[in-house]
Amino acid sequence: MTDFLWHEVDEKEKADIQQEAKKIMDDFSKKLSKVSKLKEAEIERPLSERKELENANSLNIDKDIMLKNAPESKNDFIVSEKGEW
Amino acid sequence: MTLKNNLDNIRKHNKDINAILELNPSAVADEKKSKGKLKGKVIAVKANINVNGLKVSCASKVLEDYRGTYDASVIGRIKGEGGIIVGMANMDEFACGSSGETSAFGSVQNPNAKGYVSGGSSSGSAASVAADFCDMALGSDTGGSIRNPASHCGVVGMKPTYSSVSRYGLIDLSMSLDQIGPIAKNVSDCALLLSVIQGFDERDSISHDSPEINLKDVEKIPRDLVLGLLDFEIQDARIQELINEKIETAVKKYGWKVKKVKIPSLDLAIATYYPLVYVEFFSGTRRFDGRRYGKKIDDFAGPEVVRRLLGGSEITKAEHKGRYYHLALKAKKLIADEIAKVFKDVDCIVSPTVPRLPHKIGEEISVEDMYSYDALTIPANLAGNCAISIPAGKVDSIPVGMQIMCDSFEDGKLLQIARSIEKL
Numbered sequence: 309m310t311d312f313l314w315h316e317v318d319e320k321e322k323a324d325i326q327q328e329a330k331k332i333m334d335d336f337s338k339k340l341s342k343v344s345k346l347k348e349a350e351i352e353r354p355l356s357e358r359k360e361l362e363n364a365n366s367l368n369i370d371k372d373i374m375l376k377n378a379p380e381s382k383n384d385f386i387v388s389e390k391g392e393w
Numbered sequence: 394m395t396l397k398n399n400l401d402n403i404r405k406h407n408k409d410i411n412a413i414l415e416l417n418p419s420a421v422a423d424e425k426k427s428k429g430k431l432k433g434k435v436i437a438v439k440a441n442i443n444v445n446g447l448k449v450s451c452a453s454k455v456l457e458d459y460r461g462t463y464d465a466s467v468i469g470r471i472k473g474e475g476g477i478i479v480g481m482a483n484m485d486e487f488a489c490g491s492s493g494e495t496s497a498f499g500s501v502q503n504p505n506a507k508g509y510v511s512g513g514s515s516s517g518s519a520a521s522v523a524a525d526f527c528d529m530a531l532g533s534d535t536g537g538s539i540r541n542p543a544s545h546c547g548v549v550g551m552k553p554t555y556s557s558v559s560r561y562g563l564i565d566l567s568m569s570l571d572q573i574g575p576i577a578k579n580v581s582d583c584a585l586l587l588s589v590i591q592g593f594d595e596r597d598s599i600s601h602d603s604p605e606i607n608l609k610d611v612e613k614i615p616r617d618l619v620l621g622l623l624d625f626e627i628q629d630a631r632i633q634e635l636i637n638e639k640i641e642t643a644v645k646k647y648g649w650k651v652k653k654v655k656i657p658s659l660d661l662a663i664a665t666y667y668p669l670v671y672v673e674f675f676s677g678t679r680r681f682d683g684r685r686y687g688k689k690i691d692d693f694a695g696p697e698v699v700r701r702l703l704g705g706s707e708i709t710k711a712e713h714k715g716r717y718y719h720l721a722l723k724a725k726k727l728i729a730d731e732i733a734k735v736f737k738d739v740d741c742i743v744s745p746t747v748p749r750l751p752h753k754i755g756e757e758i759s760v761e762d763m764y765s766y767d768a769l770t771i772p773a774n775l776a777g778n779c780a781i782s783i784p785a786g787k788v789d790s791i792p793v794g795m796q797i798m799c800d801s802f803e804d805g806k807l808l809q810i811a812r813s814i815e816k817l
Binding site: 309310311312313314315316317321322325326328329330332333335336337339340341343345346347348349368369370371373374376377378379386388389 | 445446458459460461462463486490492494495496497499500658661663664665667668671683684685686687694695696697699700701703704707708716717720721722723724725726727754755756757758759760761763
């Protein structure tokens with residue numbers, strides 16, 4: 309039993325949650341495996357590709373906001389990974 | 394009610410209800426130039442739908458400072474018809490929840506049942522409508538996340554047919570199940586908002602055209618209707634009694650027929666749904682690595698999100714092939730086929746929206762009991778059908794919703810049936 313109010317999760321709680329999640333999934337899997345009438349769930353699609361928009365690159369993204377959202381940016385670039393090359 | 398009234402209500406009551414996370418600074422200016430089908434209509438937007446310039450936080454520390462860089466397709470359509478975005482609505486963190494408690498920014502109070510959960514995950518959207526913070530709201534529904542809070546808060550909430558409303562700009566919980574939908578005080582306003590947001594969108598890879606919603610037809614009473622009353626025992630029999638009374642009244646007044654219907658594998662719905670959600674959510678959140686925006690989700694999320702991430706990570710391992718997700722896909726097809734069979738004999742399936750009354754905010758509840766709130770709403774998501782929750786009355790002074798489900802792409806018919814029952 310637990311309350312569902314948000315709180316920070318420490319490593320110990322993460323380990324407990326992981327075990328609990330696995331148990332829940334196992335219980336669900338056990339329940340479903342007992343059902344004999346399950347069949348393959350293929351979906352037939354007439355087309356496997358979709359037509360791209362003509363101006364597929366012009367998505368009207370606000371570049372200024374995008375750069376402000378980034379943890380680190382430099383001019384027109386988001387700096388996402390630094391390393392010694 | 395005008396925008397000024399809504400803003401006054403927000404100023405007075407949002408500190409208690411906590412439904413709105415951020416106000417739109419342009420709302421007053423937008424009202425002045427509002428024209429179109431949604432002229433003057435004030436709309437709250439769930440915080441997982443992109444609005445250019447507003448915080449699309451998903452109620453999470455991971456994205457608490459993230460601002461939308463574009464308008465989701467549904468937002469573009471709303472603005473194009475003069476809808477006024479009042480602000481971003483609180484929700485369960487990353488839509489992981491059914492109570493409105495898992496938000497990193499505080500839980501949402503139920504405006505019509507003080508001290509009780511508002512439901513989730515579109516908690517703030519439903520509460521905003523109930524509290525007169527707005528005329529309508531957008532939510533998203535994966536397993537009941539529009540219908541559940543609509544039921545608890547005493548308002549109308551609809552999950553449209555899967556693929557009929559563009560998901561472009563929605564931060565997904567589970568991409569094979571998610572659908573954006575309307576929440577409003579009444580069915581007519583729900584229909585109005587849906588008529589604006591639905592329609593084919595090339596930017597959503599599964600988008601489909603669907604029959605246009607005729608708002609005049611929604612107000613007509615359908616004749617020769619056969620209602621399917623779902624045969625399924627729920628936790629609180631008083632809720633079922635309320636639904637049965639409503640059906641009886643409708644049948645007497647409109648000359649409709651009613652028959653009991655069964656979905657034989659309905660008790661598998663929860664066991665089918667959660668493995669799909671765990672896996673698709675885990676997959677869909679790998680982008681939240683803190684590099685281009687936000688923070689790393691694994692380090693900054695709350696317990697329910699962590700549960701789904703760790704669970705999803707575990708069951709997608711190669712060694713578990715065929716045991717979880719694949720099995721759930723098969724069960725999904727079984728349930729969808731059973732529902733399709735039921736629709737050969739009835740026009741709609743009616744049931745309570747939620748099998749029990751909402752619990753109190755912060756009350757201890759097992760994970761299994763929390764998941765069981767979704768037992769009656771999940772099937773519509775698994776089958777891709779349309780479903781709506783309308784107020785059915787109160788039990789212990791707490792609002793209770795009635796769910797009506799129709800076959801895929803019968804959204805107009807669904808709204809017509811719902812409106813007819815609402816008029817009783």
